[in-house]
Amino acid sequence: MNIYALVKRTFDTEEKISVQNGGIAEDGAEFIINPYDEYAVEEAIRVRDEHGGEVTVLTIGSEEAEKQLRTALAMGADKAVLINTEDDLDELDEFGAATIIAEYLNDKDADLILAGNVAIDGGSGQVGPRVAELLGINCVTTITELKIDGDQATVVRDVEGDSETIEAQMPLLITAQQGLNDPRYPSLPGIMKAKKKPLEELELDDIDLEEDDLEVKVERVDVFLPPEKQAGRVLEGDLQDQVKELVQLLRTEAKVI
Amino acid sequence: MSKKVIVLGEVRDGALRNVSFEAIAAAKKISGGGEIVGVLIGDSVQDLGQELIQYGADRVVAVEHPHLKYYTSDGFGQAFMAVHEQEEPEAIVFGHTALGKDLSPKIAAKLQSGLVSDVTEIEGEDDDAVFIRPIYSGKAFEKVKINEGPVFFTVRPNNIEPLAQDAGRSGDVSSLSADIQNLRSVVKDVVTKATDGVDMSEAKVIVAGGRGVKGPEGFEPLKELADLLGGAIGASRGACDADYCDYSLQIGQTGKVVTPDLYIAAGISGAIQHLAGMSNSKVIVAINKDPEANIFKVADYGIVGDLFEIIPMMIEEIKQLKVNA
């Protein structure tokens, strides 16, 4: 089976976010594989181990994303592709990101593509379903279970707490929801092997795209932080009185009950 | 320029979801006085048309088909595109719900258009509209504008005030027939779990438990409090990882991001990933036995103590209040 996993490099969830020159400050920040994409990579590896084939991890980004690709290779992916847009693009919206990925995958005959349900930085959740649509293949989002039998997959989809069991035709793009699996940590031998696995680096030219094809349709005009939440009041006194006071405050001051 | 806007009315358990009324209000803001057309898709939904109109739609188009009983992106995509072809709108608004998140990017790809997902606020009106949306799970926000093509966005539930229902408004509800065929995904079974009450993303009140609830049964008093307040229960990842509850309840950077009017955190320490998912709630109450817990830094009101004592007291107190009211 020809399997692709889409991974995005993103800020470690521990990081505080600050704004600098109209963008998010990146200096000194730690980066990780988007957590939902770890589920995608893990599931890709499991499907390969069960059905055979090859897992390729794909990212769009700068050279710095090689680190996350190596991590995915160390987990067990076979090959990695970096589409480096650093020299070509100042701006990229979801339309553009999906266009690049779909253009790359267009002639690859993927049987299964796995993406994260959402990137915890950009947060649009658009890239997976857009890619599926551009490739003209079937797509199910936010899945928590995947079983493949021939050209048919059975998936469980999380729909705001409900679970739908869906029979889906392959080729298929799925987006991973939390609970799909427990991503493995790369083992030491895995890390050693990963260094020798193929990592191909491409630029837009190589996939026949030009800057003009990717002109943003949505433009960012500002980035700001929410007003810092001020610590409020910790109540004092006898516990029973505190509870009375709290309920009164919620009713009369905050007016929320 | 005035714009014709189509708004998808989302139906759950036979009723329209609030977020659809919020989407109509958002549509009005950017329409410049243009027509607002509600769209209903399902196996039996046309009757809900008047309600969309009472909330501000000018007319409604319904697509009904037996294959639309359950949501599938192919089925709803075909139905929506049939309406799109008929109406040729300049703008489209969906709710940022499971359905909206799944369908909107596929429609945007078909239309080769931009899409602004998860809008919490709109500044300015008509052509000058600027959309505000959270990034980094609410640790920051961005303002974006649409340069080209249709104005297409999804609104996060609970953030944009709907228009008041006007029972006197009426309008045309028409039906459009569409071929719904070749569905590549078929829903075989649906298991409703977690919430038999209010959906977390639309709840006005959320009572959330963390590792401090100590077990699945520890959620019982929280659930009672949530029911009493007409709210939903939620959880930290700590509670989910410990198997006290289902992952679908997880709130935070890798779970749901919620903005209820009232968020009660019980036995939750307040890790940065949890705060990302809830710190934009309007009022936050923290209950934790550790006075140093981080959650107190974002709480409007805090009580230091044992949640198993405090929650039952709150339940009694609120019951009293209701009796007296």
Ligand SMILES: Cc1cc2nc3c(=O)[nH]c(=O)nc-3n(C[C@H](O)[C@H](O)[C@H](O)COP(=O)(O)OP(=O)(O)OC[C@H]3O[C@@H](n4cnc5c(N)ncnc54)[C@H](O)[C@@H]3O)c2cc1C
């Ligand atoms: C106006 C504007 C300007 C921007 N400018 C820049 C910029 O200059 N530089 C920049 O880096 N970002 C920029 N961004 C952000 C960039 O557009 C998004 O990161 C990208 O479109 C993906 O969207 P998302 O983060 O919402 O991912 P989602 O759609 O939420 O991601 C879902 C899944 O898609 C896959 N995926 C997403 N992104 C990638 C990727 N890059 N490679 C591989 N797989 C991926 C992953 O599996 C991920 O889990 C900009 C965004 C906007 C709106």
Ligand SMILES: Cc1cc2nc3c(=O)[nH]c(=O)nc-3n(C[C@H](O)[C@H](O)[C@H](O)COP(=O)(O)OP(=O)(O)OC[C@H]3O[C@@H](n4cnc5c(N)ncnc54)[C@H](O)[C@@H]3O)c2cc1C
């Ligand atoms: C990549 C990544 C993503 C993550 N995403 C999320 C996310 O989306 N959401 C999330 O929540 N976390 C997330 N986390 C985990 C996060 O870092 C914390 O581990 C988690 O939030 C802790 O859960 P907790 O507060 O329930 O548990 P703890 O930190 O163990 O806190 C339990 C609290 O309960 C209090 N307590 C105990 N008993 C009582 C009692 N009887 N009465 C009152 N108080 C009591 C204790 O004082 C303590 O403060 C993520 C972590 C990583 C690495």
